[in-house]
Amino acid sequence: MNEEYMNEYIFSGSLPENASTYVTREADDELYEALRQGKFCYVLNSRQTGKSSLRVRTMSRLSEAGVECASIDLSSVSIQSATQENWYADLIVKLIDSFDLKVDFQKWWEKNQLNSSLLRFGNFLEKKLLVEIRENIVIFIDEIDSILSLKFPTDDFFAFIRSCYNQRVDNPEYNRLTFCLLGVASPNKLIEDKQRTPFNIGKAISLKGFQLHEVYPLQRGLEGKFSNPQKVMQEILYWTGGQPFLTQKLCQFMVEESSKDNARTVEQVVRSRIIENWESQDEPEHLRTIRDKILKDEQRAGYLLELYQQIRYSEEQAEVTADDTLEQSELQLSGLVVRQQNKLKVYNPIYKEIFDQNWIETQLRNLRPYSENFHFWVASGETDESRLLRGLALQEAEKWAKDKNLSYQDKQYLAASKEKEIQEEIAAKEKEAALERERKDREAAEKRNRVLSEANKKAQRRISVGVIVLIVAVLGAGAVGIFSNLQIKEANNKLKETKTDLEQAKKNAKEAQKSEQSAKKNAKEAQKQANTFQRKIKETKEEVEAVRQLNKLAGQLQKESNSDLEEITFDLNEALRLSALSLNIDNHQLKQALVFAAKSEAYQQLKATKKAKQQYEKSQNFLNEANNKDLDNSQGLQIQILFYKSKGSLLAQQKETQKAINSYTTAFNILKNHKRETDFTKQNQLLTPENIESVHRGLIDLLDKDNVKRGLIKEVEESLTQHLYAQLKYYLSAKNLQEANFQTYKLMLNITKTEKGDLNYNRNNSFYCPHIRKIDQLWVANTNKRFGFSVQKKIWIQTGNRLGIKLEQWNKKDYENYKKFAFAVGWYDNNKRDATQGSERNYNVTYDELMKRIKDNPDKYKGSLPHGGTLGVALKIVRLGEIPLDKPFNKYTHGMQRHGMIVMQNAGLPGYLIYECDL
Secondary structure: HHHHHHHOOOOOOOOOOOOOOOOHHHHHHHHHHHOOOOOOOEOOOOOOOOOHHHHHHHHHHHHHHHOEEEEHHHHOOOOOOHHHHHHHHHHHHHHHHHHOOOOHHHHHHHOOOOOOOOHHHHHHHHHHHHHHHOOOOOEEEEEEHHHHHHOOHHHHHHHHHHHHHOOOOOOOOHHEEEEEEEEEEHHHHOOOOOOOOOOOHHHHHOOOOOHHHOOOHHHHHHHHOOOOOOHHHHHHHHHOOOHHHHHHHHHHHHHHHOOOOOOOOHHHHHHHHHHHHHHHOOOOHHHHHHHHHHHHHHHHHHHHHHHHHHHHHOOOOOEEEEEOOOOHHHHHOOOOOEEEEEEEEOOHHHHHHHOOHHHHHHHHHHHHHOOOHHHHHHOOOOHHHEEEEEOOOOOOHHHHHOOOOOOOHHHHHHHHHHHHHHHHHHHHHHHHHHHHHHHHHHHHHHHHHHHHHHHHHHHHHHHHHHHHHHHHHHHHHOOOOOHHHHHHHHHHHHHHHHHHHHHHHHHHHHHHHHHHHHHHHHHHHHHHHHHHHHHHHHHHHHHHHHHHHHHHHHHHHHHHHHHOHHHHHHHHHHHHHHHHHHOOOOOOOHHHHHHHHHHHHHHHHHHOOHHHHHHHHHHHHHHHHHOOOHHHHHHHHHHHHHHHHHHHHHHHHHOOOOHHHHHHHHHHHHHHHHHOOOOOOOOOOOOOHHHHHHHHHHHHHHHOHHHHHHHHHHHHHHHHHHHHHHHHHHHHHHOOOHHHHHHHHHHHHHOOOOHHOOOOOOOHHHHHHHHHHHHHHHHHHHOOEEEEEHHHHHHHHHOOOOOOOOOHHHOHHHHHHHHHHHHHOOOOOOOOOOOOOOHHHHHHHHHHHHHHHHOOOOOOOOOOOOOOOOOOOOOOOEEEOOOOOOOOOHHHHHHHHOOOOOOOOOOOOOHHHHOOOOO
16 A cells, blocks of 8 residues: 555545554454453444544454454445344354354254254354464454344344353363444443343443544645644644544645645534535435434434433533433433533534524424424423414414324324314304303294284284274263174174284294293203213324324334334334324224223233233223124224234234134134225225234134134235235335335245245146246236336346356356346446455445445346345245255355355355256
8 A cells, every 4th residue: 555545534434454543442452452352342433433444443453463353344245134033144144254264064053954053153152263263362343233124023033142251260261252342322222132132241441532632643635734733633632623534534625725725624624515515525425324213213213302402501501411222322322422520412513503593493394394393292291282283383283294194293293283172163063052052042032022012912913903992982871872783793793813812923923932942952052062072082092192192102002112123113103103093983882992902912012911801801892892883894894804823923922823813813813704895905905914914824824724714824924925926026016126026926825825934845847837927927017117027037048147056066157147146137236346355245235235326226127026135035935956946056156045146045046946947
């Protein structure tokens, strides 16, 4: 390496072991001495803080001291497709390569095949590594956080590391073996079982920022370019806080500035080349990495932003004490804040100016449009009802939240807002009904009084007229005798009319009384409506409380699991999903039945069996209260399936096998008999494909393999296969190729029974070929003939590859032709080649990268899918000849295999079993 390169500031990747700009920190001697003494060490810190450079330098020092070292970078080990078996095999092969051991891996692996993968790994260390290497040994495991993406539990791996130290008492050879873990993760995130963790017996190495007394190697590059290089170095450290990446980068910027006529100050360079338009200038990526680390999880981003905001506000008083909570650990691992004297502070002024209050408020608004009200509501202990949303604001918030993965506290806030709005609507309606009742009572009384008054007045007038006429007639009888009879007759008529008027008055009075009775009836109806409102208020309160408890359980799941394992994450997301969907159910009994069933699932995950049973019993009671009409609609049927699935799961845990079978069978029969109502492809469905699959697998696992139930097992297995086909078709039609690729994996495992380990290698191809053709046809038809087994087979032949031979019969030409194929379908890329390594594997395009390329440029790639990055070695049907995938032939082929680069590994490039089918 030339001197010019040696003096260059390096801020991208690890520094070479002899780089002149390497800054020796307190951690260097601390780690070196601890490893020399055989202590287990771990360096867990944010990205770009010099972990890998520290490892390189420490390995060099240890080697000079006669210690044998090896480094395993877990980011280079297949994660997406890794099974437990091939992951441990990868670790062993890397150790064989690193120590150049004389081990025939294939023979050794086959010889130990009856042991578990972890036991084989332990046997290799004890019986091979410690036997062949007589010096002290340090194994560095870098990018340890990659382990969080594995699809199988990894607690056993960390427990094994701990056991290596415990065995030193009984086997002194283990005193020569030690480990050092490096990565971006907190210890409580890496291992769930705190009793088995090695971190409580190991030594944590803290990586602090560069201090002024340590940075002479950096200052030396400024000498001769500035009149006072030490002052320039001080200003650089002020702005970067000693953050290694930023410090090296800013030193390089200042060297570049020194060659200009009007060289700018450190502050001017910081503002123009780092802070201003920071997102476009952030190359290599550093600030965006911090941003993405904080915002990547919508559910936790709000907590992290608010904690960061609190740290910014209280920094001068140093009020935020470090307490190792999950949120604090995540914020420190982002690199944005640092722990100093047991207080949390923003790492440096650059971060403080870029991630300022405006940035925080913008991100909080993006996370939740109701951020300000939410913040004050939380600060009030969730009691300030004036901060709850109503009307249009609530509608917009609910619309925004529809597709968001909200925290349980957000859900509580929206639920409380909805509850308050309903209460206010009911109160308004009650007030309106009371006013209307008063108005009708008043109008009825007024009408009655008015009618009676008019009737009385009219009757009095009639009587008065009749009496006058009668008197006149009597007094004038003698004088006008001729008219007397007429007058009397007229008087009688007048009296008759008066009587009629009186009867009419009575009739009007009756009508008035009837109106009054009607008003009372209306009042009674209004009271009945008010009672209904009160009942709804009570039910709403019960529903909101149940949802709150479910969301709280989801938060407890997240807090207590401290894990990103897929199973935990799925249970957490499922609880939150059902919590949100329950708000769309109108029927009180069904809504409560769903929520309590979900709570039962959550308590099962938390190992609280008694509480889980109580919840499913409450769910059962609500289902019993629901009427048949509601139970037979789409929502009712789906909720029953979720209930019986939850009940079956709990009964299975309690070893009540027959009851569990009955529960799962009930759920299965509903699915079978009501396919239209339980179709997962419809919008706003309560059932997910995973729910349906869980019902099938739960029942299959429980059923005895006897003749009586064999028919049911077969029926369930066939139903599961059809469900997996439906999922594949759905995701292909939706152009979700990544999910379709994963569904292909699950479908083929199910068809071949590989997931149970009972694949018959000699089984006639006629069993598999119809399925293989059907899967191929779905891919070809839905991707415009760009992807599918037949597409790959055609390219395989076009690139000169042979059919009908076994892997051990491959010659050099076969490997070259395979490479042509891999380049043709995009699994290899010349630009990925690392000339310094000289390894075939460095052509490999990772699965995630391939999927991103297909998404960005879909027309460029043909034959890339299905791909084995997801399918993995476990897919034993994809094989060469009669040799299973889990028995690699030699170190070379295994090296290809673990990177998903040979026929066996990729279901996208089917083995001979698939190629023998007529596609």
